[in-house]
Amino acid sequence: AQKVTQAQTEISVVEKEDVTLDCVYETRDTTYYLFWYKQPPSGELVFLIRRNSFDEQNEISGRYSWNFQKSTSSFNFTITASQVVDSAVYFCALRGGSQGNLIFGKGTKLSVKP
Amino acid sequence: EPEVTQTPSHQVTQMGQEVILRCVPISNHLYFYWYRQILGQKVEFLVSFYNNEISEKSEIFDDQFSVERPDGSNFTLKIRSTKLEDSAMYFCASSGEGLLNSPLHFGNGTRLTVT
Numbered sequence: 736a737q738k739v740t741q742a743q744t745e746i747s748v749v750e751k752e753d754v755t756l757d758c759v760y761e762t763r764d765t766t767y768y769l770f771w772y773k774q775p776p777s778g779e780l781v782f783l784i785r786r787n788s789f790d791e792q793n794e795i796s797g798r799y800s801w802n803f804q805k806s807t808s809s810f811n812f813t814i815t816a817s818q819v820v821d822s823a824v825y826f827c828a829l830r831g832g833s834q835g836n837l838i839f840g841k842g843t844k845l846s847v848k849p
Numbered sequence: 850e851p852e853v854t855q856t857p858s859h860q861v862t863q864m865g866q867e868v869i870l871r872c873v874p875i876s877n878h879l880y881f882y883w884y885r886q887i888l889g890q891k892v893e894f895l896v897s898f899y900n901n902e903i904s905e906k907s908e909i910f911d912d913q914f915s916v917e918r919p920d921g922s923n924f925t926l927k928i929r930s931t932k933l934e935d936s937a938m939y940f941c942a943s944s945g946e947g948l949l950n951s952p953l954h955f956g957n958g959t960r961l962t963v964t
Contacts, residue, residue, distance in 0.1 A: 768950050780892070780940060780955035787950060826892060836882060836894040836905055837953055 737762045739829050741840035748817055749848050756812040756843045758827030764788075767831030769803065769810045774824040774842070786810060788831075817847045851875045855941050855956035862931055862963055870926045870959045872941030881924045882942040882953060883916065885909070892940065898924065931963045 738761040748754045760769065771783040784794065786803050794801045798815045814821055824844045828837040854873045862868050874881050883895040896906040898916055913929045924943075928935055938960050942953040 770952060772955075777957075778938060778960075779957045780942075782952045782954060785950060785952050828892075836897050836907075837892075838894070839892040841891045 737764075737829055737831060737838045739827050739838055739840035741825075741827055741843050743843045744841070745844045745846070747846045747848065750819060751816050752847075753813060753815050754817050754845065754847075756814075756825050756827075756845065758810045758812065758840060760808050760810065760827070760829045762829060762831045764831035767829060770828040770830070770837065771801070771810075771812050772826045772828060772839075774826065776823070780826070783812075814845075817845075819847050819849055821845060822847045853941055853943055853954050853956035855939075855959050857959060858957065859960045860962070862961070864933060864963055865930050868928050868931055868961065870928075870939050870941075870961070872924045872926075872956055873922050874924055874941065874943030875945075875954055876922070878943035878945050878954075880904075880944045880951075881916075881918070882944075883926045884940045884942065884955075885937040886940065886958075887937045895926070928961075931961075933963050936961055936963045 740759045742757055746754060767788045769786045773781045773783055784801055791803050791805055800813045802811045824842040826842045827840045830837050853875055856871045860868055881898040884892050885895055886892045894907050896910045896916055897904045915927045917925050938958045940958045941956045944951040944953045
């Protein structure tokens with residue numbers, strides 16, 4: 736069975752703080768892909784990043800960085816110097832095996848206060 | 850940048866009525882999906898569609914749901930007899946080639962309210 740766990744339901748930080756959103760996944764597939772999506776208050780789902788199971792290199796994109804560790808089945812997301820516009824629900828998702836569909840975690844609601 | 854478009858943005862219907870939610874996927878994409886999100890909850894997979902047929906569906910996607918690609922551009926979700934618990938945000942998504950590594954691109958959603 737495939738599963739994505741985002742243990743943090745809500746996080747609140749003050750602007751300019753760094754924040755890490757945790758994601759732990761379960762899968763028996765050897766090939767799989769991990770994704771992060773952002774859902775701002777307006778409700779749309781915005782694709783942020785994709786990572787495949789063979790590439791454990793960390794990735795940085797501006798203030799965003801992702802830490803993929805196969806040994807702990809984790810794919811954590813860090814926002815550096817958070818801004819109010821980062822306030823959103825962030826979803827981690829898994830796709831593996833022959834499945835086309837994404838399995839989403841329950842999401843972490845991030846509130847960044849000025 | 851091409852995007853997935855969904856109409857209407859908000860649909861209100863009475864219990865027992867049929868609704869059709871419409872989506873226009875990104876034009877060169879081959880795989881199409883419907884997801885739903887009950888208010889404040891996780892995003893749940895309903896169905897995926899490829900080559901003019903359903904490729905996967907979840908337990909949620911029972912006989913009251915159906916999907917169709919009536920022409921080359923639209924992808925619809927029909928709920929035959931709506932129930933109160935069908936109230937949710939419904940997202941359409943599409944993805945390109947390379948099944949697993951292609952990200953799903955989501956539309957802005959249709960908020961369905963069943964009264």
